[in-house]
Structures are given as C-alpha cells and as structure tokens.
Amino acid sequence: MPTESDFVPDPRRWRVLAVLVVALFMSLVGVSIVNVALPSIQAGLEADQSELQWVLSGYALTFGIGLVTAGRAGDLYGRGPLFIAGVALFTAASVASGLAQDALTLNVARAVQGVGSGLLNPQAVGMIQDHFRGAERGRAFGVFGSAVGVSVAVGPLLGGLLIEAGGITDGWRWTFFVNVPVGILAIALALAWFPRPLLDRAGPNRGDPDRGDGGDAGSSGGRRSRDLDPVGAILLGLAVLAVLLPFVEGGTAPAWIWLALPAGAGLTAAWLRWERRQKRRGRHPMVNLAIFRVRSFANGSLLITLYFMGITSVWVLVALYMQDGLGHTALESGFVGLPSAICSAVAAAWGGRNVMRHGRKVVIGGMYFALVGLVASMAVVWLQGQGRASEWWLLLTLAFVGIAQGSVISPNQTLTLADVPLEYAGSSGGIMQTGQRIGTSVGIAVITALAFRILEIGDWPTAFIAGFLGIIVVVTLALVVALADERYRRRQLQYDAGG
Incomplete structure (x- = not known):
C-alpha cells in the first residue's frame, strides 16, 4: 500500500485548489445572500412565513442529508466528475431560482441547489486530502478558510447592493443570477486545469486499511455497487x-414533528x-466506523459540531438586533460583519501556515478569541441599551469572532483529517460537514428561540445578551473538547518519545 514517502506532489495542485476555491466562494456567497434577500422574496412572490422558511429549510435539508454519501461516491468513482456535476447542478438551480414565478417553484429549485452544494463540498475536501500533504495541506486548508471569510463578507454586502439596484420586488432574483457566471467559470477552470486522471479515472480505491491491501476495490461494476x-x-x-x-x-413546525x-x-x-x-x-x-477510533478524528468532529452549534448563531442575532431592534437596513447590517470577515480570512491563512507547527494550540487560541469577542459584544449592546455607547463598536468586538473563525475551522479540519486513510477522505469529510450542518441547525433553532422568549418579556439588548450567553456555553464546551484533545496529543508524544 502506498505510504507518505511514496507521495509525489502534482505540480498542478495549486491550480486544483484555485478551482475549489472558486466553487466554494460561489456556494457560500449564495447562502449568505439569500439570508438578506428574504424580505425581497416575500414582497416579490407574496410568500407567507411558512414558504419563506422553506427557502432556507429546503436547502439546508438537501445539503445535509447527502454529504456522507456524496463523499463516499467521490472516494470510489473519482472526485473530479462529481465535483463538476455538483457545480453544474448548483448553477442550473440558481437560474431556476432566479426565474421562479411562485414560492413553490423557488423552494424546489433551492432544494436542488442544496443537492448540488452537498455533492461538490465533500469532493473539495477530498481533493485537498489527495493533492496535499503535511504542512502544505495546512496551507491549502488555510487558503480554503480565507475564501470562507471573504465570501461571508461579500455575500450580505453584495445582496444588499443587488436588492437596492433591482428593487424590492425583483432585486432578489439577481442574488441567484450572480451565481451563474461564477459557476460557469468554475466548470471551465475544472475542465482546463484538473489533471486528466482526476477527470478520467474511477477513483483512488487504495484498498482497505484493515486488510492492508493496495488493490482496486472497485475493479468491477458489481463490486463498486456494493462498496457504495x-x-x-x-x-x-x-x-x-x-x-x-x-x-x-423552526417556529413554523407543528408539535408532532x-x-x-x-x-x-x-x-x-x-x-x-x-x-x-x-x-x-x-x-x-459506506463509512468505515474504525475511523472513529482515530482519536484526532473523533475529537475534531465533536469539537467542530459544538463550535458550529454556537458560533453560527452570532450572525443571526446580530442581523436581527441591527435590523429589527435598531431599524438598520440589510446593507448597514452587512457592514457590521465586514471587519470580522477580513480578520477571518487573514487568521485562516496564518493558521494554515502554522497549524502543523503548533497543532491544536491554534484552535484553542481561536476559541479564546471567540469568547473575548462574545463577551465584549455583550458589553457593547448592554451599554448601547443604556445610551452610553454606539452599536457600531460591534465592528471591533466581532472582529475577535472573525479571528476565531479563521483560527478554528480550517486548522481543525487539517488536524481532524490528518490521520484518516485517503480511501475514506471524502466520506470522513462528509461526516465532519454533516456534524457542522446538524450543529448549525440545532444551534440556530435553540439560541434564537431563547432570544425570542426573552424578547417577549424584555427588550432587544436583553434578548441579544441572553442569546450570546447561550453561545458562550456551547463554545466553552467545544473548548473543553479541544483542551482534552491537546492533553491527549501531549501524552501521546511523551509516550512515543519514551517508547
């Protein structure tokens, strides 16, 4: 079976990464734009609250349910063709979304968009695993993380500009059409820059690590069918x-659900x-359950699920506070996250370069930054409620959360997948991303419900602070997991040195 010493870097690997970044940028901008476009969609299609909820829910569900399966299919049949198929599906669904004449058509198109995103994302993680090793892999995930930070910043601002330019009833359509040129560019670059084996071959199929073979587990059609x-x-x-x-x-769900x-x-x-x-x-x-015995993978997957359960609610609460609580526009609300997104991009690049040197300490440091930013943001909102500070101080305090984002997400991905066999790179990446989707959905539902419950008896500053306290609790739990993993790694190094 091939070892790390047998690995020969492909000289085109950075071009491959560039294509992945373009597609990731498209899919993440598409998500963040929709969040600010909901009022325009409601006005343009006369959608009720349930239909509006499904604009978000349909995408979240179809994105989440197929991640592991898509990752495993990439492991077996080749990541390149599935990546291109995912980008094409996402792009076509964006066109259908922008042309929708009623809420039902829009929601069906959004669900298809989620399928496309769920298909392309695990392939991107798997291709980074395939093409990069060691410290270079950390840098590649760092570039990937920087793209996340930039897309998070661009999405709300671009959405606000498009809606203002296109008008309240039709501006939302351009938030979908903007994906089309980016998707076409990603497909064209993939066809031009992906190495031919990545497009032609039937997947790596490096054998079963438990058997120790290096054969092609998918050498026949019937065998591959069973492997999937x-x-x-x-x-x-x-x-x-x-x-x-x-x-x-969310709140539209009947009790029986x-x-x-x-x-x-x-x-x-x-x-x-x-x-x-x-x-x-x-x-x-489909998933070799033995990978959960890889301590770094199990700890990292739990850590990132908890982290997403908390931190993704930050921007939901900030948007609600700025728009519903203080009456700012979506564009003004989007500007609050701009310094944070820039800091996230810079921190991700730094973390990618240094994660193999400092290990889990990079992630732990990022979580401390998150806690500082959360507490400082609570202080700003409390002082603003007392008339003693401006809400625009949030640009500074939330920048600490941005540093955390860059220091936690990409470095954790590098560490979590470092010891996973390459033949399960796609499915293991899918497991991590599924945990993120579940954490995001559970966290947003619970923390926003807490904030709205407090709002029934209090004001927006109090509701905001209560929601952020809930986030702090969950992020602290993620920090406990990170500290436990760091202790385990230190003991393991001492054991290896003594052995």
Whole structure:
C-alpha cells in the first residue's frame, strides 16, 4: 500500500485548489445572500412565513442529508466528475431560482441547489486530502478558510447592493443570477486545469486499511455497487433528515414533528448496525466506523459540531438586533460583519501556515478569541441599551469572532483529517460537514428561540445578551473538547518519545 514517502506532489495542485476555491466562494456567497434577500422574496412572490422558511429549510435539508454519501461516491468513482456535476447542478438551480414565478417553484429549485452544494463540498475536501500533504495541506486548508471569510463578507454586502439596484420586488432574483457566471467559470477552470486522471479515472480505491491491501476495490461494476452501500446511504440520509427537520422548520413546525428526533435516533442505530454487518461480511461499508477510533478524528468532529452549534448563531442575532431592534437596513447590517470577515480570512491563512507547527494550540487560541469577542459584544449592546455607547463598536468586538473563525475551522479540519486513510477522505469529510450542518441547525433553532422568549418579556439588548450567553456555553464546551484533545496529543508524544 502506498505510504507518505511514496507521495509525489502534482505540480498542478495549486491550480486544483484555485478551482475549489472558486466553487466554494460561489456556494457560500449564495447562502449568505439569500439570508438578506428574504424580505425581497416575500414582497416579490407574496410568500407567507411558512414558504419563506422553506427557502432556507429546503436547502439546508438537501445539503445535509447527502454529504456522507456524496463523499463516499467521490472516494470510489473519482472526485473530479462529481465535483463538476455538483457545480453544474448548483448553477442550473440558481437560474431556476432566479426565474421562479411562485414560492413553490423557488423552494424546489433551492432544494436542488442544496443537492448540488452537498455533492461538490465533500469532493473539495477530498481533493485537498489527495493533492496535499503535511504542512502544505495546512496551507491549502488555510487558503480554503480565507475564501470562507471573504465570501461571508461579500455575500450580505453584495445582496444588499443587488436588492437596492433591482428593487424590492425583483432585486432578489439577481442574488441567484450572480451565481451563474461564477459557476460557469468554475466548470471551465475544472475542465482546463484538473489533471486528466482526476477527470478520467474511477477513483483512488487504495484498498482497505484493515486488510492492508493496495488493490482496486472497485475493479468491477458489481463490486463498486456494493462498496457504495446504497442501504447504508438511505439509512443515514433518513437519519440526518429526521434529526434536522424539526430544527430547520423552526417556529413554523407543528408539535408532532418533534417525534422525528427519536425516529432519527432509531435510524442512526439501524445504520450503525448495518455498517458493522457490512464489515463482518467482508464488504466495504459506506463509512468505515474504525475511523472513529482515530482519536484526532473523533475529537475534531465533536469539537467542530459544538463550535458550529454556537458560533453560527452570532450572525443571526446580530442581523436581527441591527435590523429589527435598531431599524438598520440589510446593507448597514452587512457592514457590521465586514471587519470580522477580513480578520477571518487573514487568521485562516496564518493558521494554515502554522497549524502543523503548533497543532491544536491554534484552535484553542481561536476559541479564546471567540469568547473575548462574545463577551465584549455583550458589553457593547448592554451599554448601547443604556445610551452610553454606539452599536457600531460591534465592528471591533466581532472582529475577535472573525479571528476565531479563521483560527478554528480550517486548522481543525487539517488536524481532524490528518490521520484518516485517503480511501475514506471524502466520506470522513462528509461526516465532519454533516456534524457542522446538524450543529448549525440545532444551534440556530435553540439560541434564537431563547432570544425570542426573552424578547417577549424584555427588550432587544436583553434578548441579544441572553442569546450570546447561550453561545458562550456551547463554545466553552467545544473548548473543553479541544483542551482534552491537546492533553491527549501531549501524552501521546511523551509516550512515543519514551517508547
């Protein structure tokens, strides 16, 4: 089986990364633009609250349920063609979304957009795993993280400008059409710059690490069909759907829908049993559950799920506070996050260059920055409520959260996937991203519900502070996991040195 010493870097790897960054930029800008376009969509299509909720929910559900399956398919059949298919699907769905004449058509198109995004994202992570090693892989994930920071900054500002230029009833359409030239560019660059083996071959298939072979596990069509594990894919997809559905539905969900949670737990248990059965029968399961015995992967996946459960609610609460609480426009609200996004991009680049040298300490430091930014933002809002400070001080305090974003997300991805076998790079990346989707949906639902409950008996500053306290609790739990992982790594190094 090939080892790290056998790895020969492809001279075109940075071009591959450039294509991945373009596609990631498109998909993330598409998400953040829609968040500021909802009032325009409501006015243009006369959508009710339930239909408006599904503009976000449909995308979140279809994006989340297929991540692991898409990642595993990339492991087996090749990441390049699936990446291009995902970009093409996302782009076509953007056109359909922009042309929609009613809320139902828009929501169907948004669901297809989510499928495209769920298809391309695991391939991007897997290709970075394939093409980069060691410190260079950290730098590649750092560039990836910088693109996240820039797209987060550009999305709300671009959305606000497009809506102002296009008008309140039709401006939302251009928030979808803007994806089209970027998607076409990503496809053209992929066809021109991806190495031909990446486009032509049927995937790496480096063999089963538990068997120690290096053969092509997918040498025949029938064997590949079994390796993809369609039963496991269906069980896991239904389990993720059941867990996500009550939370992405939010306040519009009927009470009975919460019964999906125990159903999700049962489906998860059934999926685990099936995967173990596949392994016992000598077949390749969709997910090799042995990767959860890789301590760095298990800790990193739990850490990032908790982190996303907390930190993604920051921008929801800031937008609500600035627009509903203080009466600012969507464009003005978007400017509040600009310094944070710039700091995130810079921190991600720095973290990528230094994560292999400093390890988990980069992530731990980022979480401390997050806690400082959260506490300082609470202080600004409290003082603003007392008439003793301006809300625009949030530009400074939220910059600390931006530093945290860059220092946590990409470095954690590098550390979490470092010891995962390459033949499971796509599916393991999909597992991490599924945890992020679940964490995001659960966190936003719970923390915004807490803020609105406080708002019923108090004012916006009090509701904002209560929501941020909830975020601090969850981020602190993620910090505990990071500290435990750092202690484990230190003991392991001492053990290896003594051995």
